[in-house]
Amino acid sequence: xxxxxxxxxxSGGDAPGMNAAIRAVVRSGISKGFSVLGVRRGYNGLLNGxxxxxNLRSVSDIIGRGGTILYTARSPEFNxxxxxxxxxxxxxxxxxxxxxxxxGDGSFRxxxxxxNAGVPCIGIPGTIDNDIASSEYTIxxxxxxxxxxxxxxxxxxxxxxxxxxxxxxxxxxxxxxLALQVGVATGxxxxxxxxxxxxxxxxxxxxxxxxxxxxxxxFIIMVAEGVGGTNEIANRIQKETGIxxxxxxxxxxxxxxxxxxxxxxxxxxxxxxxxxxxxxxQGNRVVVVRGGKVVDFDITEALNMKRTFNKALYxxxxxISI
Numbered sequence: 001x002x003x004x005x006x007x008x009x010x011s012g013g014d015a016p017g018m019n020a021a022i023r024a025v026v027r028s029g030i031s032k033g034f035s036v037l038g039v040r041r042g043y044n045g046l047l048n049g050x051x052x053x054x055n056l057r058s059v060s061d062i063i064g065r066g067g068t069i070l071y072t073a074r075s076p077e078f079n080x081x082x083x084x085x086x087x088x089x090x091x092x093x094x095x096x097x098x099x100x101x102x103x104g105d106g107s108f109r110x111x112x113x114x115x116n117a118g119v120p121c122i123g124i125p126g127t128i129d130n131d132i133a134s135s136e137y138t139i140x141x142x143x144x145x146x147x148x149x150x151x152x153x154x155x156x157x158x159x160x161x162x163x164x165x166x167x168x169x170x171x172x173x174x175x176x177x178l179a180l181q182v183g184v185a186t187g188x189x190x191x192x193x194x195x196x197x198x199x200x201x202x203x204x205x206x207x208x209x210x211x212x213x214x215x216x217x218x219f220i221i222m223v224a225e226g227v228g229g230t231n232e233i234a235n236r237i238q239k240e241t242g243i244x245x246x247x248x249x250x251x252x253x254x255x256x257x258x259x260x261x262x263x264x265x266x267x268x269x270x271x272x273x274x275x276x277x278x279x280x281x282q283g284n285r286v287v288v289v290r291g292g293k294v295v296d297f298d299i300t301e302a303l304n305m306k307r308t309f310n311k312a313l314y315x316x317x318x319x320i321s322i
Contacts, residue, residue, distance in 0.1 A: 008054075021126065022038070111284070147254050167234040196309070219243070
């Protein structure tokens with residue numbers, strides 16, 4: 001093991017493309033003269049010293065695999081000051097001069113705390129929800145959208161065959177990006193997201209009734225996870241319209257599967273950029289996409305940014321999905 005090591009971990013929910021980011025960190029790190037340690041199961045692994053040295057072949061053939069070869073977990077112990085101090089001591093013992101953390105906002109807060117404890121950290125946004133305010137794009141979002149579109153296309157086939165209404169819930173507790181873009185792509189007649197107020201009569205029943213007058217007989221209602229009540233919405237639609245209505249919650253199927261081209265490429269760019277920052281001695285940064293380019297921000301600045309909802313696309317959906 002060389003005198004200088006960097007570590008890489010994945011934290012929070014898994015996302016397609018995390019392995020591509022790990023691969024980029026390992027290979028670019030080695031090319032820059034670091035030894036690279038893989039940390040299993042996020043901050044838990046860092047606390048427990050569950051690490052191993054990775055080499056070029058450790059990441060062979062993982063660029064197309066979903067999930068994360070380093071596994072992931074949440075760590076209540078790390079959230080306490082004593083946990084952060086213990087993690088910093090582990091890093092010191094292993095000669096770790098920097099850590100790349102792949103995850104979401106919660107993971108970045110941990111990276112900020114660890115940086116403040118003396119271990120420079122760089123965050124990479126990996127979450128299918130696309131809910132990182134500082135970044136226009138997060139690793140896994142495109143693959144998750146395409147997975148959802150494929151599933152809903154299949155649902156629509158049977159909905160059309162039976163003149164049904166299908167209420168489909170996609171992931172996104174606080175962010176409706178997945179529901180919005182998938183809803184537009186699948187022709188959903190109504191899209192319900194946490195960012196926009198909605199009324200059952202106006203935004204669902206009235207739109208169904210209007211479409212019926214033009215001859216439409218099958219319908220897709222898109223619901224973001226954060227809106228909730230998917231089964232209740234379906235039951236109420238059937239009761240008030242007489243249309244046979246089924247609810248489908250896609251759930252974690254959206255997280256799995258092989259990452260598509262965009263997620264592989266963006267993850268690779270972000271992983272390389274993260275190692276370059278550590279090589280320069282920088283820490284407390286998060287690598288993001290802004291204006292279509294990979295750049296970086298101070299983590300605290302990034303965490304304080306406010307996410308903007310794509311209201312223009314939402315308005316497009318209201319106009320064309322009827």
